[in-house]
Amino acid sequence: LDHSGKNTILFSPDQELDTPYFKSPKLFFNFLSDQYLLENKKLYCLIDECQYLPNASLFLKVIHDLSHGRIKFIVTGSSSLDLLKIKEPLTGRKIEFTLERFSFREYLRAASEYKYDHLFKIPQDIDALKDFYEIYRKDLEYHLVSYLNWGGYPEVCIEKREERKKKYLGEIVTTYIEKDISQFFRIENISKFNSLIRLLCSQRACILNRSEVSNTLGIHFKTLEHYLSILEGTFIITLVRPYYTYVRKELTKMPKVFINDTGIIRNYVGMDFQDLKSVEGNLIENFVFTQLKQHADINIFYYRTVSKAEVDFILKRGQWLIPVEVKFRKRLTVPVVMKNFISTYKEHVEYGILLSQETFDQIDQVYILPVALADFLEFG
Template identity: 40%
Template sequence: MIKRNIVSKILPWIGKQKIIILKGSRQVGKTTLLNVIKEKILGKDKQAQVAYLSADDIDNAPFFSSPDALETYLKQLYGFPDKYIYLLIDEFQAISQAGLFLKNVFDRHKGNLQIIVSGSSSLAITKNSEFLTGRAINFDIARISFLELFNYAGQTEAKIISLGDFKEIGLFYRTFSGRLNLLFQEYITFGGYPEAVAAKKAEEKKVILESIVKVYLEKDVINFLKVENITAFNQLLRILAAQAGNLVNARELSNTLNISINTLNKYLEILQGTYLFDLIRPFSTNPRSEISKMPKAFILDLGLRNYLLKNFDYLEPERGALAENFVYLALLEQYGKDQINFYRKLGGSEIDFVIDRGRGKTLCEVKYRSQVGEPLAFKNFSKKYGGFKLNKLVITKDLVKEENGVHYLPVVMLPFIRLEE
């Protein structure tokens, strides 16, 4: 089994008077995580009562028809409420008025029941969250990270290295560069869906990715979210996949797809809300200015990108774009979307990523080649925003060095580095 780093963050909340919500795309391993949580609970107390129900299963629909029906089920099978119950619910967004339902159950029985749920649509989860304010703790479940893939492939547990420890960074890279580069090629080709990662053959991985897309379109897009113009939606998927890392021009896209701006914005919201793409905003000290400018799109799984573009083989010309998207995923793992922006000025000055650390900013530029110097945009940013403490980072193909306050790191090393010194 692939060890997930998120587990150590979830476990301290077990047994607390909080609903635990695991959010993430279909097939990222949320059900597996629920089973891991169950094993951890039973490992600590073999007599613990753990109930599991999938709200996606039509056979379980009667148990979710009302809080009373669920309580009756738990009473008959698990001795509730005399016994404390851990209730695990998979795909909880399938419950009618899920937020209100969970609120009612929680408020009645929070002293002898903990509810742990998974959900595949942040749109539905957000809609239901108003009922769960103060009652729930949320965890975003991503696909397998490159760090997790490295540990799984080598049956090791690599330690995170501080950016300030360049001697250790260089030693780690020299020791593992062969393995890192092989895994990088695999990761940017087939991505991080757990089932695809575990599959041994390339053709198996492709079939798995095809299945994931088909289930997503059928269950989430058509059946659950009721998207009617599926042709335009599919075209948008492929356009964004081909242009990952580029600006999203809403008017241009709406004209290309022959749909209204409102419909396009709805589709973009769906793609973000179902964990396929992120849109990040340009850096600005004026929040109003930041919102009004065009965002950049990044896909949240590179295997998914290659499936949508029907290209798993000839990726060399796209290495720069793939490396930039890979860097975004690594930064997302460490910082979260809300802290990541990009910098772009009318004069052409650009920085791929600006990480917001309050009074400090990390500037990150991706240059997927072996020889590179400090980007001019770093100097321009320093002049314009001299009041910030700046951390400067250039992501390269294989260059490791520190020069004039700029850190140069191979792209494969970023997931192993703690950027805060």
């Protein structure tokens, strides 16, 4: 993921990938041997944006094998599509990490005066969670509105001045999405590509009907599929599949589309919310998704019946299922479809979660929690 802070973590080297010793693995190995005397030492080599290195997987494999594992690479890239090309030849030789944008809790650590190191197991810590919300509610809601407006790109998050936030966010979209992605994947019709992003931003947290999108934008179905795979592979969007017990049905049904950062939505469709009450429901749902996806051990689905009743998210962890619904209405009741899901899958569902604007309650097996707490939950 670009602009997520990889360079800050890596302190990446000044050398560019087109320097002479990158021409072949042997030359690079000889260069490292000459400069760093590798005989009995381990060397850690950092390469940023590795997708630009031709035949990167073979290059890294040859050097790894020549050095008998003494050279350790820390390699970054902004596209999972091209990093996929690196993975296969390096089986057994690599550990992978995905560096996400700031989650809401990470943003709070950068923006708030309070420490936010808390995590609460549901349902065990529900009383402690309620006390926590009562203490920090105003601060949480204030910063949540800012996070919804600006998203989680670190450079944008840590900047205090609004004009600079706009500038940084605009530069990220211009350089990464409209320039780097378009050029790297040789997208011929950049205008249509940008129109697709704008359309997806306006339809965030909605079911993606590819045929309708293809007709609306006037692009071929295969081109649309190609563009969607690029946007998902470069961490701009995530497509969430419906939950079914039969995998074949899951793969053939339409996914829901989520934008992986609300700052991108702001840049493409414009928005500026002053308080939590004015935030649109589908943006809140999109926010909830971005926080849930931080849990690496959880698979996320949505649930939809034949009659089109829907549960926003189904979290799957091993054999356990957790239905999650987002509701911002004043009068809160547990949706019938959620009750039915819990009943149907009762052997695998211990509880459900309904995320509200500010309500804290419990109805049978469903915990009603304020949405500002979405990133503080640890699912037991």
